[in-house]
Amino acid sequence: MLLDGNIFRTTRYRGETAANQKGTSIEVWYSGKTRHHGGQITMVATPTGLPIWVSPVEPGRVHDLTAARTHALPALFHAAAHLDLPTLADEGYLNAGIGIHTPHRSPRPWEPALNIRQKTHNWILRWARGPVERGFALLVGRWRALRHTTKSPRALTRIVAAALVCNHFEHGWTTISR
Incomplete structure (x- = not known):
C-alpha cells in the first residue's frame, strides 16, 4: 500500500478561523505549505498507483500526519499487524507507527551523515513510492474539477469521492470479490 496526502486548491474561503500556537487568529482553510x-x-493507493481510498477533506492547515491519524492510519495499522501488509509513505509521515515505512530524514548540520544502508533504504523507498504520485495525477489530471474548484473546500469530499468512483469505473477496478 502507498500513502500520500495532497492539498486541493479552492477559492478563498473566509468562514472559519482558529488560533495558532502563538494565539493569533488564522484562516483554517489556508495552507502555509502551498x-x-x-x-x-x-489517499491510499495500490503498489501500481491506482487510488483505492480517499479521506474526507480536512482544512488546508492540517498536516499530512494529523489527517492520516484521523482517517487512514487505524485501518493501515490493522493491515500491517494482521495481514503483514506494510505501507510506504514519505517524510511527512515520520513516526506514524507500526507498518508505515518512511525514509530516514536528512541529517541536521550537527548530526552525522546518513550511512550507506540508510541511503539505500531511502533510494528503494523513493523508487517504490513513485507510483503514488501517479495516483494523484490520475485524479487531478483526468478530472478538471479537482485542479481548482470554486466551491467551498467542504465540497471537496464529495468531488474527490465521485472522481475516485469514476476512476475505478474507467480502469475496470472493483472491490467485489468473485
Whole structure:
C-alpha cells in the first residue's frame, strides 16, 4: 500500500478561523505549505498507483500526519499487524507507527551523515513510492474539477469521492470479490 496526502486548491474561503500556537487568529482553510486555500485529502493507493481510498477533506492547515491519524492510519495499522501488509509513505509521515515505512530524514548540520544502508533504504523507498504520485495525477489530471474548484473546500469530499468512483469505473477496478 502507498500513502500520500495532497492539498486541493479552492477559492478563498473566509468562514472559519482558529488560533495558532502563538494565539493569533488564522484562516483554517489556508495552507502555509502551498500558500493557497484548499483542503487536505489523504489517499491510499495500490503498489501500481491506482487510488483505492480517499479521506474526507480536512482544512488546508492540517498536516499530512494529523489527517492520516484521523482517517487512514487505524485501518493501515490493522493491515500491517494482521495481514503483514506494510505501507510506504514519505517524510511527512515520520513516526506514524507500526507498518508505515518512511525514509530516514536528512541529517541536521550537527548530526552525522546518513550511512550507506540508510541511503539505500531511502533510494528503494523513493523508487517504490513513485507510483503514488501517479495516483494523484490520475485524479487531478483526468478530472478538471479537482485542479481548482470554486466551491467551498467542504465540497471537496464529495468531488474527490465521485472522481475516485469514476476512476475505478474507467480502469475496470472493483472491490467485489468473485
